[in-house]
Structure formats: structure tokens, C-alpha cells
Amino acid sequence: APPADAPLPVLGRDVSVPLVTGGEVAYAALDYAASAPALQRVWDDVAAYAPYYGSVHRGAGYLSQLSTDLFESSRRTIAAFLGCRADDQVVFTRSTTDSLNLLAAALPADCQVFVYETEHHASLLPWRDAQVAYLDAPRTPARAVEILERALADRDPHGPALVCVTGASNVTGELWPVKELAAAAHAHGARIVLDAAQLAPHHPVDITELDVDWVAFSGHKLYAPFGSGVLAGRADWLRAAEPYLAGGGASRTVARRADGGVDVDWHTTAARHEAGSPNVIGVHSIASACKALTEAGFDRLVAREQELVSRVRVGLAEVPEVRVLSLFGDDAPRVGVLSFVVRGWNSSHFAAALSAEYGIGVRDGLFCAHPLVRTLLGGDPQEAGECGAPESGPGERPLNAIRVSFGAGTPDEHIERFLRAVG
Ligand code: PMP
Numbered sequence: 001a002p003p004a005d006a007p008l009p010v011l012g013r014d015v016s017v018p019l020v021t022g023g024e025v026a027y028a029a030l031d032y033a034a035s036a037p038a039l040q041r042v043w044d045d046v047a048a049y050a051p052y053y054g055s056v057h058r059g060a061g062y063l064s065q066l067s068t069d070l071f072e073s074s075r076r077t078i079a080a081f082l083g084c085r086a087d088d089q090v091v092f093t094r095s096t097t098d099s100l101n102l103l104a105a106a107l108p109a110d111c112q113v114f115v116y117e118t119e120h121h122a123s124l125l126p127w128r129d130a131q132v133a134y135l136d137a138p139r140t141p142a143r144a145v146e147i148l149e150r151a152l153a154d155r156d157p158h159g160p161a162l163v164c165v166t167g168a169s170n171v172t173g174e175l176w177p178v179k180e181l182a183a184a185a186h187a188h189g190a191r192i193v194l195d196a197a198q199l200a201p202h203h204p205v206d207i208t209e210l211d212v213d214w215v216a217f218s219g220h221k222l223y224a225p226f227g228s229g230v231l232a233g234r235a236d237w238l239r240a241a242e243p244y245l246a247g248g249g250a251s252r253t254v255a256r257r258a259d260g261g262v263d264v265d266w267h268t269t270a271a272r273h274e275a276g277s278p279n280v281i282g283v284h285s286i287a288s289a290c291k292a293l294t295e296a297g298f299d300r301l302v303a304r305e306q307e308l309v310s311r312v313r314v315g316l317a318e319v320p321e322v323r324v325l326s327l328f329g330d331d332a333p334r335v336g337v338l339s340f341v342v343r344g345w346n347s348s349h350f351a352a353a354l355s356a357e358y359g360i361g362v363r364d365g366l367f368c369a370h371p372l373v374r375t376l377l378g379g380d381p382q383e384a385g386e387c388g389a390p391e392s393g394p395g396e397r398p399l400n401a402i403r404v405s406f407g408a409g410t411p412d413e414h415i416e417r418f419l420r421a422v423g
Contacts, residue, residue: 010037010409025359028414033405039223045288074287081290083206096197097122099216099231106241111160118372123195141177152188161190167199173337202335219286228282247275315419325376337405341398358421
């Protein structure tokens with residue numbers, strides 16, 4: 001058995017990449033925040049199931065029954081992993097973005113939405129058909145709670161309201177005071193959805209303990225492959241909403257009416273929002289990742305990752321040209337996600353050099369959180385382009401940043417190589 005503090009085996013760890021300086025080196029994936037490498041265990045579980053897959057919820061055949069069992073038992077595994085309440089629903093989606101758009105489509109009439117301007121675009125933007133209050137960037141976790149309380153106190157207390165907050169920032173890795181924000185939301189009669197895209201891979205998320213109403217996350221950041229995500233939480237709004245997608249699987253019965261129209265009786269379970277043939281392999285892979293993290297001892301993985309965070313912090317602090325970006329202060333608790341700028345360097349060139357000279361994969365840009373990154377960089381010197389990197393100018397002020405992110409599969413050597421390269 002591997003030693004208790006070893007990284008979990010992941011795909012891609014044996015891939016060599018060419019260096020501009022000649023030769024090859026084992027690729028160091030330090031871009032977990034974008035997509036984490038899948039766990040070898042997840043891949044093995046998927047491969048073991050692959051010969052047996054059949055249509056889900058449709059067929060009488062043996063393999064269809066196996067697939068249906070796997071699909072529904074994955075739902076239960078994920079519910080347990082998230083500490084769901086007995087009457088919560090676990091809805092399968094394509095991603096966190098999809099999960100939050102589903103919830104946005106399920107808001108009751110006249111719902112007000114409260115969202116910090118610092119959110120990832122996936123949690124900032126889906127609410128555009130509702131009345132949205134964009135909350136200012138707080139500079140401490142306590143201030144985040146105050147800002148929310150003030151905003152909620154000013155609202156019409158009779159109408160429905162939803163707060164959307166990210167548990168761990170995809171830019172700074174900083175942890176948000178989710179439990180306190182949930183208490184504040186509930187004290188004012190509002191509900192809260194947790195964007196756990198970055199939190200879930202780095203930290204156990206317990207919906208009951210945090211007392212949040214919904215949690216959204218993506219498989220591809222939780223050590224499973226692309227293409228599947230989860231929205232878990234309160235059933236009532238989901239049950240009352242129009243189906244997110246209309247089609248087979250979401251409807252219990254469909255009948256032609258005498259007047260020529262069609263009557264549809266929609267499911268009231270999670271199936272209501274899961275029309276079409278589901279991504280059984282994607283769902284199976286998320287459940288497999290949840291089991292692998294639990295069996296490896298999630299707390300142990302968190303402790304090891306925190307060691308790496310400390311090493312990166314200390315290592316970067318020793319380089320005078322480096323400025324690590326933070327909203328809550330340099331010592332704020334964070335997961336294995338850190339963004340920084342290097343004086344005298346264009347961030348895109350810096351990231352390209354890490355790849356070409358050291359075989360290290362990081363990300364540069366504004367990380368789909370444009371308002372936050374602009375705040376952290378200080379000002380908005382130039383309109384940014386796409387979700388990725390805008391063109392950086394030659395001026396003093398950086399226009400984008402470099403992000404290093406890691407997790408359960410990261411060996412010490414990747415972090416050492418990264419710090420050597422930056423230094
Ligand atoms: N929220 C956060 C905090 C994220 O970091 C991301 C992905 N970068 C998302 C939402 C969106 O996830 P996905 O692209 O898987 O929909």
C-alpha cells in the first residue's frame with residue numbers, strides 16, 4: 001500500500017512533454033482549478049463498467065437494469081458524500097454552470113437574487129432574468145456577512161430571495177464564510193446556494209452541517225472526467241418549476257387531449273430536470289470519485305494539500321517580484337489555488353515559459369471572474385477579452401494573473417519544480 005501521505009494516483013502522471021531547452025520532462029499539471037486530472041481509480045471503475053453499459057431507465061434487458069441500478073446508486077453515493085437531508089434531491093447536470101442555470105430557471109416568481117461581484121461568472125451571470133443585487137467585494141469574511149445582512153435587511157421580506165456564493169474562490173483559493181452566510185440568509189427568510197466547484201475537490205462539503213439549501217459542483221474538478229455535474233438540495237423549488245429540459249424521462253405520462261393539445265404529467269423527482277438519455281458514465285465517475293476521496297480519508301488529503309499550500313506561500317513570499325492576490329489578506333485560509341503576478345513579467349508570457357521551459361501547466365488570464373481579478377489587480381486599465389487571457393500591455397500594471405492550483409494527485413516534486421522555476 002502507498003504511504004498514507006502519498007498523492008492519489010491520477011491519469012497523466014507519466015506523460016512526458018518536450019522542453020524548448022531540449023529533452024523531455026514529466027508533465028506537472030498545476031491547473032486543477034480548471035480541470036483536475038481524473039483519479040486512476042475513477043478511470044478503472046469506468047473501464048470495469050464499460051462492457052456492461054446499457055440504456056438507463058428504459059430497457060427490460062439485464063444490462064439496462066444494471067445501468068439503471070448504477071445510475072440510481074450513484075445518486076445515493078453522491079447524496080451521502082454531500083451529507084444531504086432525507087428529502088433533498090440530487091439532480092444530474094452537465095456542470096456547475098449547468099446546475100446554477102437550472103436553479104436560475106427554477107426560481108419562484110419575483111425572486112430576488114443576491115450575489116457578490118467577486119463570483120465566478122458561472123455564479124454571477126445565470127440570474128439575469130431575476131432581480132439581481134450585486135454585492136460589493138468584501139475585504140474580510142466578517143465584512144462579507146455584514147454586506148449580505150445589510151442587503152437582505154433592505155429587501156421586501158415577503159418575497160422569495162436567493163443568495164449565491166462560492167465556497168472557495170477559483171482565483172485566490174480563499175474560503176468564504178459559508179455557514180455564517182447561510183445563517184444570515186435564513187435569518188432574513190432567504191435561501192442560499194453554494195457554488196462548490198472549487199470547494200468540493202479540496203474540502204468535505206456537508207450540506208446539512210453548512211445548512212445551505214443547494215450545492216452545485218462539477219465532476220471534472222472533482223477528479224472525474226468532463227461532462228457531468230450535480231445540483232443537490234431542496235426539492236420544493238425544483239418540483240414547482242417547469243422542467244429544465246422538456247422530453248422523455250422527465251414526463252410520467254403524455255396524452256393527446258380531445259381539443260387536440262397535449263397533456264403532460266411531469267415527474268416531481270430529480271428526473272423532472274433530467275430529460276433525455278442520461279450520462280451514466282459521467283454520473284458513475286462522480287460517484288467513484290466521491291468513494292475514492294472518502295476511502296482515502298478526505299481529511300488526510302486536505303492536510304496534505306494544506307502542507308503544499310504553505311510551501312507555495314512561503315516559496316512565493318521569498319521572491320520579491322511576486323505578488324500573491326488575495327481579497328481577505330495574505331494569511332487567509334485557502335485551498336490549493338493561488339494567483340499571482342510577477343513584476344516585470346507579462347503573466348501570459350510567464351505561464352508560457354513555465355510550460356516551455358519546465359513542463360508545468362498553469363493558467364493565466366482573468367479566470368472567468370473579471371470583476372474580482374480587476375479588483376485584485378487594482379483597476380481596470382483595459383477591457384478584457386474572453387474568459388481566457390486578454391492581451392497584456394507593456395505598462396507597469398498587470399492586466400491578468402497567473403494561477404497555480406493543485407490537489408489530491410499532486411506530488412511534492414511538482415510543487416518543488418514550480419517554486420524553483422518561479423524563483
Ligand atoms: N464556479 C467556480 C468557482 C469555478 O471555478 C468554475 C470553473 N472554473 C465554475 C463555477 C464553472 O464550472 P464548470 O465550467 O464546470 O461549469
